[in-house]
Amino acid sequence: MFYGFDPTFLILIPAILFTMFAQGKVKSAYRKYSQIPTRKGITGGQTARMILDSNGMEDVPIEVIDGELTDNYDPTRDTMHLSRAVYAGNSIASVSIAAHESGHAIQDEKEYGFLKFRVSMVPVVNLVSGASWPLIFIGIILVAMAQSTTMYGIGNMLLNLGIIMFCVVVLFHTVTLPVELNASKRAIAQLQELGIVEGDEVTGAKKVLSAAAMTYVAALAVSVMNLIRILLIRGSNN
Numbered sequence: 001m002f003y004g005f006d007p008t009f010l011i012l013i014p015a016i017l018f019t020m021f022a023q024g025k026v027k028s029a030y031r032k033y034s035q036i037p038t039r040k041g042i043t044g045g046q047t048a049r050m051i052l053d054s055n056g057m058e059d060v061p062i063e064v065i066d067g068e069l070t071d072n073y074d075p076t077r078d079t080m081h082l083s084r085a086v087y088a089g090n091s092i093a094s095v096s097i098a099a100h101e102s103g104h105a106i107q108d109e110k111e112y113g114f115l116k117f118r119v120s121m122v123p124v125v126n127l128v129s130g131a132s133w134p135l136i137f138i139g140i141i142l143v144a145m146a147q148s149t150t151m152y153g154i155g156n157m158l159l160n161l162g163i164i165m166f167c168v169v170v171l172f173h174t175v176t177l178p179v180e181l182n183a184s185k186r187a188i189a190q191l192q193e194l195g196i197v198e199g200d201e202v203t204g205a206k207k208v209l210s211a212a213a214m215t216y217v218a219a220l221a222v223s224v225m226n227l228i229r230i231l232l233i234r235g236s237n238n
Contacts, residue, residue: 008229015221022214029211030069033093033204034085042196044086044094051102051190052080057109062087071097073104075119080105092197096205099191100212103183106190112182118175125172128165135162136230163230170227173220180216184209 042050045062052060062080064087065071072081080101086094107115135158142155188206191197197205 006233008232011229011232012222012225015218015225018221019215019218022211022218026069026211026215029208030093033096033208034089034091036092036204037090038092038095038197038201040196041090042095043088043090044082044098045088047095047191047196048080048082048098048102050194050196051099052105054190054194055102055106055109057105060105069097071101073101073108075104075108075115078105078108092201092204093208095191095196096187096208097212099187099196099205100183100209102190103186104179106186107179107183112179114175114179114182118172118179121168121172121175125169128168132162132165132169135159135165137162140233159234163227163234166223166227166230170220170223173216173223177216177220180213184213 045064048062052058052062060078060080062082064084065081067083068085070081070083071086073079074081082098082101086097088094104115106112139155139157139159139162142151143159144155146152146155187209188202191205192202
């Protein structure tokens, strides 16, 4: 057991720094390309509708929601949600984000395996993500304070249960990454096929979506590093 300064925290520092870099990158890309209108003046809402309709999803509604970068596609309700700025904006950022969420809709329509698996994991992840850390902390405390084999056994059991639950969270982040990358790939293809962006606008769209993808890589990195840290702490208890 570690006392005072916990050296395992050091392994989180690169992941935390990368997360800060990724968040700054996506905000920078969004700010830059939200100021550059597309030559054809097509809005994010029109982009989403064009992509959905061209892929046989005329019945999928598009709802406008509040917030910035809150855009999402809900596969449980077959509904697209676009923030007001993205829906009404005709910038490269707006059409790129709308196309990305449309990419998720295409995944859903084509029963993309990783998306189906991710959706099936959501209820479980919602349950274990909130319970894993409390179990880990309680387990660590009981093991550290154990004055009997019974208390040590209970603490070790809770710690192991928390680790198993956290592994589910790591798996969720792992599955999320290919889902997001694939949606961006589909988005770029649709934007070009439908002539929504052209020339150097394609490069801008790729930069917006690449910056967004980095945030998912960062989330995976943090979860993996946290898992390694927990395992190191557990190892120190034996």
